[in-house]
Amino acid sequence: MKTSTPFISEPLHADIKSQEENLLAREKEVCSYGDTVHYAQRPKIFERCEGSFLYDAEGRPYLDLQMWYSAVNLGYANPQVNEALKRQIDQLPQLACQYLHREKIELAERIVDSMKKSFGLKGRVHFNVGGSQAVEDALKLVRKNTGRSRMLAFEGGYHGRTLAASAITSSYRYREAYGEFSDRAEFIPFPYIFRSPFLDPAQVEDHYIREFERKFQHEYTGTWNPKTGRAEFGAIFAEAVQGTGGYIIPPKNYFKRLAKICREHGILFVDDEIQMGFYRTGKMWALEHFDVQPDILVFGKALTNGMNPLSGIWAREELISPEKFGPGSTHSTFSSNPLGTAAGLEVMKLLEKKDYERSVPEKGAYFLDHLRRLQKKHPEIGDVDGLGLALRMEMCEADGKTPARALADRMFQLGLEGKLQNEASSVGLILDIGGYYKNVVTLAPSLEISREEMDLACELLDQVIAQAKHK
Ligand SMILES: Cc1ncc(COP(=O)(O)O)c(C=O)c1O
Numbered sequence: 001m002k003t004s005t006p007f008i009s010e011p012l013h014a015d016i017k018s019q020e021e022n023l024l025a026r027e028k029e030v031c032s033y034g035d036t037v038h039y040a041q042r043p044k045i046f047e048r049c050e051g052s053f054l055y056d057a058e059g060r061p062y063l064d065l066q067m068w069y070s071a072v073n074l075g076y077a078n079p080q081v082n083e084a085l086k087r088q089i090d091q092l093p094q095l096a097c098q099y100l101h102r103e104k105i106e107l108a109e110r111i112v113d114s115m116k117k118s119f120g121l122k123g124r125v126h127f128n129v130g131g132s133q134a135v136e137d138a139l140k141l142v143r144k145n146t147g148r149s150r151m152l153a154f155e156g157g158y159h160g161r162t163l164a165a166s167a168i169t170s171s172y173r174y175r176e177a178y179g180e181f182s183d184r185a186e187f188i189p190f191p192y193i194f195r196s197p198f199l200d201p202a203q204v205e206d207h208y209i210r211e212f213e214r215k216f217q218h219e220y221t222g223t224w225n226p227k228t229g230r231a232e233f234g235a236i237f238a239e240a241v242q243g244t245g246g247y248i249i250p251p252k253n254y255f256k257r258l259a260k261i262c263r264e265h266g267i268l269f270v271d272d273e274i275q276m277g278f279y280r281t282g283k284m285w286a287l288e289h290f291d292v293q294p295d296i297l298v299f300g301k302a303l304t305n306g307m308n309p310l311s312g313i314w315a316r317e318e319l320i321s322p323e324k325f326g327p328g329s330t331h332s333t334f335s336s337n338p339l340g341t342a343a344g345l346e347v348m349k350l351l352e353k354k355d356y357e358r359s360v361p362e363k364g365a366y367f368l369d370h371l372r373r374l375q376k377k378h379p380e381i382g383d384v385d386g387l388g389l390a391l392r393m394e395m396c397e398a399d400g401k402t403p404a405r406a407l408a409d410r411m412f413q414l415g416l417e418g419k420l421q422n423e424a425s426s427v428g429l430i431l432d433i434g435g436y437y438k439n440v441v442t443l444a445p446s447l448e449i450s451r452e453e454m455d456l457a458c459e460l461l462d463q464v465i466a467q468a469k470h471k
Helices: 010-030 080-092 102-119 131-146 163-167 201-214 253-264 288-291 338-353 356-377 405-417 451-469
Strands: 048-050 053-055 061-064 123-128 150-154 186-188 231-236 268-272 298-299 311-316 381-387 390-395 418-421 427-429 440-443
Touching: 053 298, 080 338, 102 123, 102 288, 102 311, 102 338, 123 131, 131 163, 131 186, 131 231, 131 268, 131 298, 131 418, 186 201, 201 253, 231 253, 253 268, 253 288, 356 381, 356 390, 390 405, 405 427, 405 440, 405 451, 418 451, 427 451
Parallel strands: 061 427, 150 186, 150 231, 231 268, 268 298
Antiparallel strands: 048 053, 053 061, 123 311, 298 311, 381 390, 390 440, 418 427
């Protein structure tokens, strides 16, 4: 942790504060409130970032435990990714996406190879700019291959907020004001162990699988024709570990059993790895933990370590062959932009070089152990769980079960105020609150986080919980 301004004199402090007030007043006038900035009571302005930390104008560090919703897996201002981007700026910074450049081909090749290694599957990659756009490309591919426009998706699932992506995202909040532009998915419950009626994960798994099987038992469920053997749905869109839904880890064999039923009824399996991909869970793709082969896989965020917008889909050859998905099937001016592909290629090289399959589960176990100790101290932590460095802490009332949204919200605000104590200095904590009841602290620290930083994280979490409880 580097404090760039170790001592700030009173006049300098006043000057920085007045500059910040001025910027915030101007933002109020000219920026739409339609994005997520104004979720915070007082929007925060940052000046600098490095490693696991963001810094405000006064040089105060904020330990980031969510890393831009897992887009910055390899740490802020990662020197190798930065260097790759600088080289690309000097070499070929711009190129229209109808032409080719080396980095695009090599990046696609590495993702194709990773899919062969992880799942033994042959396929192709198709790039776009953001996660939601890649989800839309996946929807196109499903529609083209199956002739079906209805999808299955999960309660608590998040696939983006463009119009078609919100049709398969479970929150009605994102659709209510805009009407339906695309067939809305049928949302099925996710096997959320902590909030299920059963304590045993195997029982949870059996229960939700049985419920799913019911759809295909006879024609009167309204979704399956036993005469043709076909279902109404083109695909199921799934996050192997739910992200925005609250970092929920399903029982071990749930997806394997679900995917088998889907396959038997001609329903494709689309694996949304936008938040959990690129070793967040200790495997390159989170679905690898569950012994399932996807038909289509969607990726984004951490592909470029949060540098240039780049996302994409991988699909099995038979779905995305040139005959099936011909030239111009999708287009976006900035898809496969050379700065994005150069950053992505460097990220893939780093992922291949370093042993994240070993280090992420080790760090995750250390962090989870800390969280379990915090849980003993604070009964308001109803549940903690984790897979690699995707960790959850579910905030509840003192009964350890009733969701405590206000408590989680106070923790978030307190972290942003930057008044927590580390030795003699004041520091901040960047948290993200998710979950069905907006009471889950979803922790996605840098995969490069050190033990000292994890120790600090837990000290700071202890402080915010204690302060939030007594406010
Ligand atoms: C699982 C998942 N899918 C899709 C998206 C949408 O990606 P984007 O915000 O880049 O459009 C997100 C973003 O949080 C996500 O977590």
